[in-house]
Amino acid sequence: xxxxxxxxxxxxxxxxxxxxxxxVPGETYISPDLTVQDVxxxxxxxxxxxxxxxxxxxxxxxxxxxxxxxxxxxxxxQYNGMKLxxxxxxxxxxxxxxxxxxxxxxxxxxxxxxxxxxxxxMYITIERKRDSSYWKPFIEMLPTIDDFLxxxxxxxxxxxxxxxxxxxxxxxxxxxxxxxxxxxxxNLLSSKTGDVSSIIPKDEFLLSWISINxxxxxxxxxxxxxxxxxxxxxxxIDFINxxxxxxxxxxxxxxxxxxxTTSNYPTNEQLYFSYGPHSNNFLLTEYGFIIADNKWDDIxxxxxxxxxxxxxxxxxxxxxxxFDNYTINKDGMSFRTEVAxxxxxxxxxxxxxxxxxxxxxNFDGAFNHKGKExxxxxxx
Numbered sequence: 213x214x215x216x217x218x219x220x221x222x223x224x225x226x227x228x229x230x231x232x233x234x235x236v237p238g239e240t241y242i243s244p245d246l247t248v249q250d251v252x253x254x255x256x257x258x259x260x261x262x263x264x265x266x267x268x269x270x271x272x273x274x275x276x277x278x279x280x281x282x283x284x285x286x287x288x289x290q291y292n293g294m295k296l297x298x299x300x301x302x303x304x305x306x307x308x309x310x311x312x313x314x315x316x317x318x319x320x321x322x323x324x325x326x327x328x329x330x331x332x333x334m335y336i337t338i339e340r341k342r343d344s345s346y347w348k349p350f351i352e353m354l355p356t357i358d359d360f361l362x363x364x365x366x367x368x369x370x371x372x373x374x375x376x377x378x379x380x381x382x383x384x385x386x387x388x389x390x391x392x393x394x395x396x397x398x399n400l401l402s403s404k405t406g407d408v409s410s411i412i413p414k415d416e417f418l419l420s421w422i423s424i425n426x427x428x429x430x431x432x433x434x435x436x437x438x439x440x441x442x443x444x445x446x447x448x449i450d451f452i453n454x455x456x457x458x459x460x461x462x463x464x465x466x467x468x469x470x471x472x473t474t475s476n477y478p479t480n481e482q483l484y485f486s487y488g489p490h491s492n493n494f495l496l497t498e499y500g501f502i503i504a505d506n507k508w509d510d511i512x513x514x515x516x517x518x519x520x521x522x523x524x525x526x527x528x529x530x531x532x533x534x535f536d537n538y539t540i541n542k543d544g545m546s547f548r549t550e551v552a553x554x555x556x557x558x559x560x561x562x563x564x565x566x567x568x569x570x571x572x573x574n575f576d577g578a579f580n581h582k583g584k585e586x587x588x589x590x591x592x
Contacts, residue, residue: 219352220248223349223352223447223448224242226350227240227273238466238468239272241269241271242448244262245262245263246259246261246483247261257451257452258448258451258453258482258483259481259482261480262479266475266476267473268472268473270460270472271470272468272471273448273469274467276301277468278431279336279347279444280445281332281433281435281436281441282434282435284332287302287335287346288315288318288323290304290306291306292317292319294323297434303346307344309344314338314401314411317404322400326396327396327440327441328440328442329389329393329421329424329441330393330396330397332420333393333420333421334397334401334417336351336354336420336423336424337411337412337413337419341411354427355419355426355427356419359500360419362496362501363496364380364383364496364497365383365418365422377514378514378539379496381512381514381537382493382498385497386497390418394421397412422500426499427450428443429444429446429449429469430442431464431469449469452471452483452484452485453485454486454487454501455486455503456489456490456503456506457484457507458475458484458486459484460473460485461473462485487499491506491508491539491541492509510541514538514539517549518538520556521552521555521556524560525555525556525561527562529551534548550570551567554567555567
């Protein structure tokens with residue numbers, strides 16, 4: 213606990229310091245009624261140490277302390293001199309060491325081809341190795357691999373075989389994303405240096421990758437080419453845990469990343485975000501935890517539906533990316549399930565205008581397409 217308190221103190225000193233240049237707008241604010249506790253059995257969380265009223269600003273973290281595609285590009289630009297189109301300002305912090313040459317060899321075009329997950333995972337893995345990094349207080353407060361031992365991506369083969377089919381399905385999707393991101397970064401760095409294994413070991417890249425996946429927050433970025441790139445990592449804010457019910461609100465402007473309460477928090481009560489309407493299978497495979505009495509939990513009915521599909525229906529569903537992963541919950545069936553059942557009713561689904569209209573959200577019949585809620589965290 214002493215080590216945790218010491219690292220937390222350094223983090224608070226960092227985000228409250230003048231390291232963030234006066235040219236970078238925004239002031240750090242953390243309500244004096246907040247405290248971070250590392251509770252055995254539930255981990256780190258943000259708690260009220262005094263009564264907090266609804267609609268109160270409790271945290272503001274300026275953009276110079278946010279770790280995302282834009283700030284990483286701007287920090288690397290200090291080494292390779294690349295000219296960026298965005299006008300984001302970050303504190304100047306240049307370190308000359310064995311990793312400096314890596315950044316100097318990376319071109320703007322190469323970096324812009326990376327996804328946010330790929331760039332940030334590579335960057336955090338490298339910065340963690342440096343004796344002096346601008347992000348050192350933040351990186352040292354990121355989780356260790358022990359914090360993610362409940363994630364299936366860290367299970368051995370014997371335990372994986374015991375998982376339900378639906379959990380295996382989601383785990384495999386997470387594993388595929390990780391392996392793709394790692395290979396892209398390895399290929400890039402292999403063209404710059406011969407000893408990639410010592411710079412980006414797979415286990416260290418995995419820790420960076422799942423730290424991002426479990427702690428990132430939604431934020432629209434000017435560099436993004438896909439919605440999944442719209443995220444940032446925000447120190448201190450990332451201590452706030454998930455609840456399917458009560459949650460705080462986020463606001464982003466030129467002052468920084470802000471958190472507001474939506475309800476009253478009495479002394480000693482933990483504050484929460486909602487990551488979105490996720491089942492326990494999703495929460496386990498993406499973040500490594502589940503929620504008791506999760507109102508968004510569901511039942512996988514994929515095997516039952518798949519056994520009824522004819523070959524042309526399977527082909528149609530695969531063509532439109534609606535094959536497999538069919539669930540129902542207490543409120544009804546998922547849209548994927550709805551599409552699959554509608555496909556079952558069509559002998560020639562490829563010729564069904566009604567079915568295409570349903571998939572495109574234009575069908576005004578028995579099936580209704582409910583829009584997806586935007587997630588604040590994780591796999592966005």
